[in-house]
Amino acid sequence: MNVIVTIAAMALLATAVSAQPLVSVKPVDTGDALVNPDMGWAVYFYSNIPTNYGSKLDPSDTVDDFPGVSTVFMRIPWSMVEPEEGKFNWPILDTPAQRWIAKGKRIGINITASENWTAFGTPEWVKNAGAKGTYYEFGKGPAPKSAAAWCWDPDFGDPIFLNKLENLIKALAQRYDGDPNVSYVHIGSYGLWGEGHTFMSSKVPDDKADKIIRKHIDLHTKHFKKTLLAISDDIVGHDKPGRHFPLTDYALSKGVTIHDDSILVQAPPNHWYHDEMAQEFWPKMPVILEHEHYGGSKDRGNWGSGSLLLKAVEDYHASYLSIHWWPRIELEENRELIDRINRRLGYRLQPKEISWPQKVTIGEPFEMTSQWVNAGVAPCYPGGFMAFTIKDDKGGIVSVLADDGFDMRSLEVAAPGKAAAVARKKEFRVGLIAPVTKPGIYDVFVSVGKRDGTPIIALPLKDDDGQRRYKLGKVELVGK
Secondary structure, eight states: OEEEEOGGGHHHHHHHTTTSOEEEEOOOOOOOOOOOTTOEEEEEEEESEEEEETTTSOTTOOOTTSTTEEEEEEEEEHHHHOSBTTBOOTHHHHHHHHHHHTTTOEEEEEEESOOSSSSBSSOHHHHHTTOOEEEEETTTEEOOSSSSOOEEEEOTTOHHHHHHHHHHHHHHHHHHTTOTTEEEEEOOSSSGGGSSOOTTTTOOOHHHHHHHHHHHHHHHHHHOSSSOEEEEGGGGOTTOOOSOOHHHHHHHHTTEEEEEEEETTSOTTSSOSOHHHHHHHTTTSOOEEEEOOHHHHHHTTOSTTSHHHHHHHHHHTOSEEEEOSOHHHHHHHSHHHHHHHHTTSSOOEEEEEEEEESEEETTSOEEEEEEEEEOSSSOOTTOOEEEEEEEOTTSOEEEEEEEEEEEGGGOOOOSTTOOOOEEEEEEEOSSSSSSOOOOEEEEEEEEEESTTSOEEEOOSOSOBOSSSOEEEEEEEEEOO
16 A cells, blocks of 8 residues: 555544554654765865875875765866867866765766966867967956967867867766766856856857857757756856746756856855745756855955855755865864754755554554654755664564655645644554565664665664664564
8 A cells, every 4th residue: 555645634544454553753853964965065275286185185185074065076177178289187076076975975077168377278289270269357358478478268169179178078978977976066167266147257159159159058958968968057158047048948958067167256145146046947957156266265254154055055055065175174163053954055954753562463463653854954955765664683684675656755834843744554464475474573764765675865863784774773573
């Protein structure tokens, strides 16, 4: 029997099984940060300049003390990834990546084509191959090459540039598309710092930019079929608020999410621009937020108490959030704020109450009832199915009871403390036909994961068995 019922019906469910005593537990949220798929804090190992911000970390240091870190993010110029045509410097990505992957974390990648701190974000060999472009003076626009205008921007729509870019994207996709260790790949091939704007660099006219950016989106979606792609919200203008724009609507239609890097760059009321736009994206896929370099934001007085950062998480329904500074400085100066954010960032699945009979007859049907809430700001994008695992006193698995009819992706999100609980009733049998199950008293665990009962999702509960199963209590199995 498979039904989802309302909370009001819970009393009726309890009455239906009241013929025998029940065990009923109300798990308490531990408040701990959770590391789960499709959410979490992203350590910026490279932030354009290769010495920001992983350069002070020892090779063994993956910032495990920063609660909620799920991803290491590497934003690095194309010229450093492919210094010679067809010859890739993969270690620049693989080295930090493997440090975090070894700890069960994931990676994010952004290969940029325009920088203001090095002459060639796009490799110079692309220019030498005949790609058109222009030198520019930062903040002023195109200019003849000089001491002031020494950075070169490609014509982002030039056929030679696009051909070389596609070769790069193809190589990246061969390595990373569908890799479960990759959280997302950022489309960073257009605009300064990969942020989708040129108003401080080569000043591409808006009508021309729209067509070019669509080509860049198409090139990425052509080769990346499985891995989440993201693009800067600034492709529609870095300071143009609004919910719908043709270009971001196009990105959404292609399955590309937004990465908003405007958070706390400026003081209120311009502390960000595109929370309205995010309302189109977050119901379907994770939204990624990048706050301003923490030190710079603080020095300019834009950071304040940090409460606006939490508000950004709420307003955007964010799943990922950057650590855009030296990570331990940001942690030490914002620990309380980070803890508060961790209780809301992404999704947070809470079992509010779970009940089962004290005694269960082996091979006979019995019911388990539960109530579930998503206490985060975003849906549980990967989905997940609850399972109850019965173990003996040696930790051996006696029975796995997976409920594949109730997907946690369906739980709705709401303001803090306002999410409605969903009640679930499911009929199970222990030891029907096989495997051999002996009478005795056993431990009961709850988990969320694959349909077959494999745990995937961390829950904010105590008594973890080390495999994301959480002990609830005991059950007695009796013979017929």
